[in-house]
Amino acid sequence: MSLTLLANSAADKGPASEFLYFRWLHDLLPEPFFHTQAFLLFFLGVFVLYWSIPRKWQMTRIWVLVAASFNFYAAWSAELAFLVTTTTLADYLFGRLMDASRRQGLRKTVMIVSITMNLGILCYFKYRGFFLNELHDALVRLGRDPEYAKLDLKALALFVPFGISFYTFEAISYAVDVYRRKIRAETSLPRFLLFILFLPHLVSGPIVRAGDFLTQTRRPKRWNWVRMQVGVQLFLMGVFKKMAIADRMAVFSDPIFQNPQDYNTGAVWMAVLAYAIRIYCDFSGYSDMAIGLAHLLGYKLTNNFNMPYISANVSEFWRRWHISLSTWLRDYLFIPLGGSRGSRWLNYRNLMITMTLGGLWHGAAWSYVLWGVAHGLLLILHRQFKDFAQARPRLDAALQTTLGTGFRVLLTFFCVCLCWVLFQPNSPPTEKFPLGRSGLEKALTMYERMFSLHLGLALPLHNRSLWYTAGFVLICHLVVSRGLWQRAYARIPGPVLGFGYAVCLCAAMVLAPDSGSSFIYFTF
Amino acid sequence: MNLTTRVAGRLRSALVARPGPPAAPPVPRDRRPKAAVAVAVGAAAAVVLQLALGVATELSLYLRDPGYADKELRLARQEKANPGAPAVVMLGTSRTGFAFHAGRVHEHLAPALGGPAVAFNFGIPASGPVTHLVYLRRLIADGHRPALLLVEVLPPTLADVPVGPALPAGPLEARFLFGDRLRHAEAEAVIGYGFPAAEVRKKWRGSVFTPWYTSRFPLLGRLAPSALPWHLRFDWSRSCDELGWSSPITDSVTPEEYEAALGRAAAEYKAVLADMHPTGGGAKALADLLALCREQGIPAQLVLMPESAGFRALYPPATTARLYQFLSGLCSEHGCGLIDARTWLPDSAFTDGHHMLRPGAEAFSDRLLREVILPFFRPRGPGPPPGR
Numbered sequence: 004m005s006l007t008l009l010a011n012s013a014a015d016k017g018p019a020s021e022f023l024y025f026r027w028l029h030d031l032l033p034e035p036f037f038h039t040q041a042f043l044l045f046f047l048g049v050f051v052l053y054w055s056i057p058r059k060w061q062m063t064r065i066w067v068l069v070a071a072s073f074n075f076y077a078a079w080s081a082e083l084a085f086l087v088t089t090t091t092l093a094d095y096l097f098g099r100l101m102d103a104s105r106r107q108g109l110r111k112t113v114m115i116v117s118i119t120m121n122l123g124i125l126c127y128f129k130y131r132g133f134f135l136n137e138l139h140d141a142l143v144r145l146g147r148d149p150e151y152a153k154l155d156l157k158a159l160a161l162f163v164p165f166g167i168s169f170y171t172f173e174a175i176s177y178a179v180d181v182y183r184r185k186i187r188a189e190t191s192l193p194r195f196l197l198f199i200l201f202l203p204h205l206v207s208g209p210i211v212r213a214g215d216f217l218t219q220t221r222r223p224k225r226w227n228w229v230r231m232q233v234g235v236q237l238f239l240m241g242v243f244k245k246m247a248i249a250d251r252m253a254v255f256s257d258p259i260f261q262n263p264q265d266y267n268t269g270a271v272w273m274a275v276l277a278y279a280i281r282i283y284c285d286f287s288g289y290s291d292m293a294i295g296l297a298h299l300l301g302y303k304l305t306n307n308f309n310m311p312y313i314s315a316n317v318s319e320f321w322r323r324w325h326i327s328l329s330t331w332l333r334d335y336l337f338i339p340l341g342g343s344r345g346s347r348w349l350n351y352r353n354l355m356i357t358m359t360l361g362g363l364w365h366g367a368a369w370s371y372v373l374w375g376v377a378h379g380l381l382l383i384l385h386r387q388f389k390d391f392a393q394a395r396p397r398l399d400a401a402l403q404t405t406l407g408t409g410f411r412v413l414l415t416f417f418c419v420c421l422c423w424v425l426f427q428p429n430s431p432p433t434e435k436f437p438l439g440r441s442g443l444e445k446a447l448t449m450y451e452r453m454f455s456l457h458l459g460l461a462l463p464l465h466n467r468s469l470w471y472t473a474g475f476v477l478i479c480h481l482v483v484s485r486g487l488w489q490r491a492y493a494r495i496p497g498p499v500l501g502f503g504y505a506v507c508l509c510a511a512m513v514l515a516p517d518s519g520s521s522f523i524y525f526t527f
Numbered sequence: 528m529n530l531t532t533r534v535a536g537r538l539r540s541a542l543v544a545r546p547g548p549p550a551a552p553p554v555p556r557d558r559r560p561k562a563a564v565a566v567a568v569g570a571a572a573a574v575v576l577q578l579a580l581g582v583a584t585e586l587s588l589y590l591r592d593p594g595y596a597d598k599e600l601r602l603a604r605q606e607k608a609n610p611g612a613p614a615v616v617m618l619g620t621s622r623t624g625f626a627f628h629a630g631r632v633h634e635h636l637a638p639a640l641g642g643p644a645v646a647f648n649f650g651i652p653a654s655g656p657v658t659h660l661v662y663l664r665r666l667i668a669d670g671h672r673p674a675l676l677l678v679e680v681l682p683p684t685l686a687d688v689p690v691g692p693a694l695p696a697g698p699l700e701a702r703f704l705f706g707d708r709l710r711h712a713e714a715e716a717v718i719g720y721g722f723p724a725a726e727v728r729k730k731w732r733g734s735v736f737t738p739w740y741t742s743r744f745p746l747l748g749r750l751a752p753s754a755l756p757w758h759l760r761f762d763w764s765r766s767c768d769e770l771g772w773s774s775p776i777t778d779s780v781t782p783e784e785y786e787a788a789l790g791r792a793a794a795e796y797k798a799v800l801a802d803m804h805p806t807g808g809g810a811k812a813l814a815d816l817l818a819l820c821r822e823q824g825i826p827a828q829l830v831l832m833p834e835s836a837g838f839r840a841l842y843p844p845a846t847t848a849r850l851y852q853f854l855s856g857l858c859s860e861h862g863c864g865l866i867d868a869r870t871w872l873p874d875s876a877f878t879d880g881h882h883m884l885r886p887g888a889e890a891f892s893d894r895l896l897r898e899v900i901l902p903f904f905r906p907r908g909p910g911p912p913p914g915r
Contacts, residue, residue, distance in 0.1 A: 227559075228559045228560075228562040228563040228566065229558050229559060229562040231562065231563075231566055232562035232563075232565050232566050235566055235569065251754075254756070463756065464753075464754075464755075464756055465753035465754070467753050467754070468751070468753065468754040496561070497560070497561040497562070497563075497564030497565040497568065498564055498565070498568045500561075500565040500568075500569070501564060501565040501566065501567065501568025501569035501570075501571075501572060502568060502569070502572045503569075504565070504566075504569030504572070504573070505568075505569050505570075505572030505573040505575075505576050506572075506576075508573050508739075509573070509576050509577075509739040512737070512739040512740035512743060513739050513740075513743045513746055513747060514743070514747075514754075515740065515743060517756070517759055
């Protein structure tokens, strides 16, 4: 299969398989990205096959989706596809076991075994290198011989099953929900396999809940033009966000995030703005594509983003950003820790634990942990300020005015942007930095250049397209948040809407930069 | 119950739906036609928009090859402003683009001929004989017929070199001239000179069937050039003057800058020149270009451009001997002249040993006018100067 049509760059290739079939599959689907020519052809085949199966043969359709999802994963790495399938089978059995038993102790033990297995695999693949290397450094600092060499994190990263953080959380939520008797354990193996392996959400979410998804697998799917239209529309929106905005913003932000010490103060600030736009459009674009593809197959996935940058405070930001993760953390971590019950300090402790672990979930590096800590602190600060303002009615009223709300939105965006500086992975060794650079080190360099005047290189590209893009994103936010789009949408004639889709596709193609980049959340 | 019935039962239960929750509530009927129309029109419009731009780029070079189109437009304007005037066109690479100061040549040529004259610089960066042949065919098809065609010879482009990983050797310019800059017939023609067939055809297909993606840089270069980094700009010929000359950014370079630039040039060409045999697709294309000139009655002269001593040192003696042997054979076969200008200028005339600074361009153009262009026109006697 030829190189990608719509995106040039590739994720790092997964481990090559010895089997001819899987090597052929890898050639067929070299990248697990939705906006590539290879994937679109693959999906077209699945789509045609799926809808050509009679409606009453619902289980056959489910098997087709399971097989397609497995092959999609195996194209990247057959071994890891088998691993994911095996753990899914184990989760299925654990669920059945919990459901079959009336002994609460046994049910609890099974749930713990299920969670331990899932978290163990996650830690082994994703965090082993990080923790062992940190231990190595700590022992060396203490003057002890670690008796093992530091691990090559870049090499280890090749063997991290993609989407592991996402499906691990799905499996854990399933085990907990069955244990809590919130849902019954799924008796149908193919349905359960589909719940975990469903290809639209397999790579980077949204993190689906068993209660939502498994119910949908039981409904007979019928062809529905409205659903198809929604699917196409969301997919095109996602493609536009990814290719025309996120990848374009990467041209501004990536060189500066890689080598902040070379750039002047203004360029670093603008790179942070570009990064904020990029990371939003990259991940929400991916989510839109995933939700759109699921609609095309008759499934509805949970919405993952709701215009996060118009949030008036950090709490609201987290209700709008990566919703499937933030609600998961709330339901399965924050509330079990005690949530907002108890004293204020307990509440803050729970917040900090939740946000710190949420940061660690994003990546095995101190920069991500600190990003989580920073957001935890911002949430605490917001709660403190909220109490302070509520005790002063005039201040509270001033903050609720249009001007006050605008100020709060700007301040929230500013704080979120400052936190994004921390949100970067470690860099592999280069000629300039033979030992590589940690994300934290780069972030500190960026802060240093942002808050003191420095000369240096300017932005890699004329800043006009950055401002146009930022303005476009802002206008889109305003149009949707004020309900203008929803009102206009109902009145737009079908042919005009259809032509708009075609124009959106062409615009995404024209605005795609030289080399597309991998999805940021693909690495999580 | 026998085995077959049991297996059939199992299979049926595994493949066919079991009772489940009722189907989702039906969507209101009035929304369905609109949705179906939107999807159908969207799919059709996407195909039509792609093909429309694809056909447009096949018919017009404005988007397909802005470098050629912009210069051709300027040449046409010059010829229109001087109807019937003899035109001296120099076809070459970026060396020519910076070196042939057509305005200066025109300034002296017109009085010398006693009437209007046109001098034009058709230097195209990252080109070679295959590109020049394609462009000459286009120029002839567009109605241009120079009274004198000067053709730059960039020696490294005469040999076949590795074009890319897992690709057979081919002309050096195959690294830069891709199928999306060529029309269908041209794409097939360059394959005959050793361009990688599959790559060229794939790029050409992309430019016709998904032009909004494949031709996005030329398109953006036309609509919003500042949105593109410099190395992706295809509209560079917009910055040249009306006679096609690209004035160098600076008038002088420091010795350190010169050495660094020469080092970069050496890194680019040293390996090719070390054992260069002028037998590649580029050499064949140069011969075909001269044959075309002869067939069309266009007088042509080959030009070996000035190079600094440091750059000339990159040629081993054997390479130099082979180069001169090839060019003299070519000239005698096709009845054209060879202007060897390699030693015309001092090292201070160059930015990097082979691209000229403004004083170098002026000195080169003056000498070319004095020793080549004016003598070409003068011996023709009292009759009217050769025109179109």
